Amino acid sequence: MTSAQPAPWRDADVISVCLTALVGVIMIVAAWFGAAGAASLTRQAGWATLAVAGLGVSGIGLCLWLLRLRRTIGQRRASLVSLDTPAEPLPAPPPRRQDTASLPLVRAAGMRKVHDPGCPLVAGKDVQPAALGDGEPCAVCAVCQL
């Protein structure tokens, strides 16, 4: 990660997850001490309810944190595979063919998958011709669906 990229979370997200975790732990510890001093089972059940609520508060905070991170990852992935028009236009992808024997495929050095020449994952890379058996078909350009 370069320093130019923003953190995947906001300050409010960090404060939110810390506060919910802190409140949850406080509720659990309070319930622990409360239940230790309670003699009747009915009163202990009340403290146990507080402990479960504390666990829920912590869990909700952590789930919101994970959802925020998941959303950020999805946005970054979408920006990496963005189909927006690049600075210099790419050549038009070849029309879909029924005969896959003569299908032009490319593969860049270090890539496991073979791609259609118009695939955004090989745009701007030094590619070499490849055959369908040279690697796995790319799911982004859907080589296997041509």
Ligand SMILES: [Zn+2]
């Ligand atoms: Zn591809």
